[in-house]
Amino acid sequence: MQGRINERTRQHYLDAMGIQTWFPRQILPNALPPREFDFPEEEFEPETPSALSGTLESVQTSEAAMGVSTAKDLLGISNTVKTKPEAKPDAPVINKLVTETRLVEVSKFRLVTLPANEHCLVVAEMPHSGLNQFSRFHQRLLSDILRAIKMPAESDPLPSSEFIWPLGNIGLMEHLSQDDSAAADAVCAYLSNQFGLARRKVVLLFGQAAARFVIDPNRSFGDLRGLQKGLHSDQHFVVTHGLNELMKLPALKSEAWQDISPIIKELTLS
Numbered sequence: 519m520q521g522r523i524n525e526r527t528r529q530h531y532l533d534a535m536g537i538q539t540w541f542p543r544q545i546l547p548n549a550l551p552p553r554e555f556d557f558p559e560e561e562f563e564p565e566t567p568s569a570l571s572g573t574l575e576s577v578q579t580s581e582a583a584m585g586v587s588t589a590k591d592l593l594g595i596s597n598t599v600k601t602k603p604e605a606k607p608d609a610p611v612i613n614k615l616v617t618e619t620r621l622v623e624v625s626k627f628r629l630v631t632l633p634a635n636e637h638c639l640v641v642a643e644m645p646h647s648g649l650n651q652f653s654r655f656h657q658r659l660l661s662d663i664l665r666a667i668k669m670p671a672e673s674d675p676l677p678s679s680e681f682i683w684p685l686g687n688i689g690l691m692e693h694l695s696q697d698d699s700a701a702a703d704a705v706c707a708y709l710s711n712q713f714g715l716a717r718r719k720v721v722l723l724f725g726q727a728a729a730r731f732v733i734d735p736n737r738s739f740g741d742l743r744g745l746q747k748g749l750h751s752d753q754h755f756v757v758t759h760g761l762n763e764l765m766k767l768p769a770l771k772s773e774a775w776q777d778i779s780p781i782i783k784e785l786t787l788s
Contacts, residue, residue: 624684624696627727631713632676638669639718641732643725643760652678656761667782681708698735705731716749720781725760745780756781
């Protein structure tokens with residue numbers, strides 16, 4: 519009897535706490551009656567819903583088509599639809615834009631120019647970055663070379679001037695071309711205006727940049743090395759390794775002398 523009371527009390531507690539009660543398989547005496555559960559009625563579904571929906575869609579489509587046709591007939595609009603041809607890209611214009619926007623690699627170099635004497639001009643390539651790169655050691659090496667070709671310097675140390683390329687995007691410079699051809703024109707104009715390039719009998723060019731941008735930017739340094747014809751019949755260009763290279767690699771001095779020595783014979787004949 520005590521067990522039945524406890525079970526009934528437990529059921530009341532569970533119901534008060536909102537917990538779904540459970541019942542054993544056999545009905546206990548004095549237990550709460552089971553709750554009735556209403557099962558939902560089964561909804562009737564048509565056997566062929568797709569057929570009905572397809573019929574409805576076809577009816578709506580035909581009605582819409584009839585409405586459109588009637589409206590076009592009233593307005594006098596033809597049923598023929600004119601398709602606009604696809605626009606073809608203009609190849610020359612695109613190529614031109616690509617060419618204009620293509621980045622051009624700009625050469626960077628620094629040239630130190632020294633008027634050795636009335637007849638000789640020296641143009642030496644130096645590293646593009648840095649300050650005070652033409653040191654007393656460069657001066658000493660250059661003085662030895664000038665004495666060897668019997669064209670000694672008029673003063674010691676020689677006055678020097680620098681030319682740095684590119685010139686920078688200042689003012690109108692940003693709108694000018696800075697390719698190799700423009701660099702060569704700028705170097706020649708600088709040497710002609712500042713140092714009288716055309717009146718010099720001998721122009722010593724030390725380094726690749728000095729040789730290419732004074733003589734021809736399209737020729738290789740190996741092709742330019744040695745004795746080259748100048749701007750006129752009485753002028754000669756002498757091309758060899760840079761002064762920095764000769765100081766760092768003494769083995770190149772023999773090659774440099776092979777490049778420079780032929781000018782001695784030319785000066786003797788003249």
